[in-house]
Amino acid sequence: MDDRPVRTEIDTRLETLRATHRALDERIAQLAAQGSCDELELQRLKKRKLALKDRIMHLESARIPDIIA
Template sequence: MLTEEQITENRATLHELQIEHHDLDQVIAHLMLNPPPDDLLIRRLKKRKLLLKDRMTLLEHLLEPDVLA
């Protein structure tokens, strides 16, 4: 069971990750429309975005335990 402090910290972290995820999504979309000479940057940004999504999912599960549990 999480303490109120842990819940507050996790919510703040989740919010920061959501903002970064959204920002990366916008950057990736822009770069795909105006591609750089190679696509290494886009691949790195997409990988970072996936890592953020995984962390967000983990935090969401911590904050909202399974109803069936």
């Protein structure tokens, strides 16, 4: 069974999620640097960034093949 199409799909999804994660990180830094930012918006962005990180970790673990002991 060939896993290449699945891995390519996962890799593409990971790239997209990582780019979104970086963009959120930049936005959070930008808001924090302003000083007079909306704390609620900042909290929401941080929560969304954490959720993206969880999805990234889940997809990365899905790329590792199961090993039967």
